[in-house]
Amino acid sequence: MSVERLKILFIVPGSGDAFYCGNCFRDSLHAHALRRAGHDVTVMPLYLPLKDISFSGDTPLFFPAVSLFVAQKYFVKKKMPGWMEKLLNSDFALNMAASFSGTTSSAGLEDMTLSMITGEGGVFRRQAAPLIKYVKEQEQPDVIHISSSLIIGVAKAIRQEMPHIPVVCSLQDEEIWIDCLNKADADAAWKGIADNSRYVDRFVASSRFYRQAVEKRLPSLKDIGVVYPGVEIEKYASDEYPDRPVIGFFYRMNEADGADILAEAFVKLKRENRVAGLRLRIGGGYTSQDKPFLKRVSRILKPYAADVERFDTYSLRQHADFYRGISAISVPLRFEEGTGLYLCEAFAAGRPAVEPDTGSFREITGDAGILYSPNSPDMLAEAIAELFTAKGRWDECRKNALKLAESRYNETVQAEALYAIYAGVES
Numbered sequence: 001m002s003v004e005r006l007k008i009l010f011i012v013p014g015s016g017d018a019f020y021c022g023n024c025f026r027d028s029l030h031a032h033a034l035r036r037a038g039h040d041v042t043v044m045p046l047y048l049p050l051k052d053i054s055f056s057g058d059t060p061l062f063f064p065a066v067s068l069f070v071a072q073k074y075f076v077k078k079k080m081p082g083w084m085e086k087l088l089n090s091d092f093a094l095n096m097a098a099s100f101s102g103t104t105s106s107a108g109l110e111d112m113t114l115s116m117i118t119g120e121g122g123v124f125r126r127q128a129a130p131l132i133k134y135v136k137e138q139e140q141p142d143v144i145h146i147s148s149s150l151i152i153g154v155a156k157a158i159r160q161e162m163p164h165i166p167v168v169c170s171l172q173d174e175e176i177w178i179d180c181l182n183k184a185d186a187d188a189a190w191k192g193i194a195d196n197s198r199y200v201d202r203f204v205a206s207s208r209f210y211r212q213a214v215e216k217r218l219p220s221l222k223d224i225g226v227v228y229p230g231v232e233i234e235k236y237a238s239d240e241y242p243d244r245p246v247i248g249f250f251y252r253m254n255e256a257d258g259a260d261i262l263a264e265a266f267v268k269l270k271r272e273n274r275v276a277g278l279r280l281r282i283g284g285g286y287t288s289q290d291k292p293f294l295k296r297v298s299r300i301l302k303p304y305a306a307d308v309e310r311f312d313t314y315s316l317r318q319h320a321d322f323y324r325g326i327s328a329i330s331v332p333l334r335f336e337e338g339t340g341l342y343l344c345e346a347f348a349a350g351r352p353a354v355e356p357d358t359g360s361f362r363e364i365t366g367d368a369g370i371l372y373s374p375n376s377p378d379m380l381a382e383a384i385a386e387l388f389t390a391k392g393r394w395d396e397c398r399k400n401a402l403k404l405a406e407s408r409y410n411e412t413v414q415a416e417a418l419y420a421i422y423a424g425v426e427s
Contacts, residue, residue: 014048119153210338230414248326285314352397
């Protein structure tokens with residue numbers, strides 16, 4: 001396939017870089033893969049700055065989180081004083097906001113959520129104006145790719161001013177945020193996404209599972225593409241494995257992501273001595289609101305703390321090293337996730353998975369691991385024991401993981417799939 005070099009503008013919400021954010025990392029993989037394929041990619045952050053050296057913003061910050069929140073609360077009908085806006089957009093204020101970022105609840109953010117989806121209201125229009133001016137004067141991209149339908153109002157604002165630029169929108173786990181709203185606001189949010197879908201040329205999901213989930217919620221969205229995440233396999237590849245079995249958790253360390261389920265399963269296996277020498281490695285970062293949960297996890301693990309390694313800092317640069325230090329990955333989520341990117345990474349390193357049979361896990365894992373049900377510590381413990389003690393099972397899953405990484409979850413395949421989407425909306 002002949003590949004034309006494209007100029008692509010990625011518009012992505014920042015999360016503060018304190019933890020493994022699935023959507024943020026997916027955006028990072030997209031941008032990295034396209035750059036390695038020779039395309040000109042500009043990353044435009046919203047809300048909070050992207051500061052990690054592995055995925056940093058290329059433009060000024062737009063819709064800065066603190067002033068946007070205050071404006072939605074107190075300055076709906078009039079412009080915020082310039083001195084106040086400057087103070088709220090300072091590095092100090094944004095760094096403070098980043099330290100408290102990562103909420104999984106939209107409580108208290110209803111107005112901001114709906115304005116970013118509908119693209120309506122004085123606050124939204126005032127915030128959108130400098131973004132549109134920047135794109136007109138500085139960028140003029142061939143394609144604009146927005147990270148989530150939760151910011152589809154930005155697509156509306158852009159297309160109303162620049163109808164000639166095609167827009168692609170990613171879809172992943174929107175319901176986790178929207179379903180925390182009260183019913184009236186949640187209904188308004190889904191309706192807003194459906195209404196503004198006319199400003200998007202193509203939607204892209206990260207799994208067939210999530211495409212089907214979106215089609216049930218929003219039947220008006222048609223022809224949703226599927227682009228699996230892809231990683232730089234050479235960066236993760238390792239022929240060396242720990243000399244003792246190590247089960248790893250690498251995602252945000254909170255209750256929704258099930259770190260406590262894995263902790264209880266680990267303690268059960270250690271107490272029963274089911275897997276000789278078993279160790280646990282936990283990483284992925286957390287926020288201040290996760291600290292009480294982590295104290296509970298520490299209490300669970302206390303009898304076998306000597307066999308547990310926990311990383312309390314997080315950066316994108318840690319990913320490859322983390323997987324090299326484990327034998328298998330397990331992130332027993334309590335919700336149905338569109339795609340577990342940690343699985344794509346683990347498979348690139350030849351590390352199989354042990355996951356609950358929910359959401360996209362069956363599709364993403366294939367024969368590269370063991371699925372279990374229900375999602376309880378007891379069933380997880382059984383699955384881990386099977387992986388490590390059934391003759392040849394771990395090695396078989398390891399080989400299948402490497403095959404899946406090469407054929408589906410590598411950045412070359414990802415870049416080609418994204419290019420096909422972009423070329424389709426350009427023509």
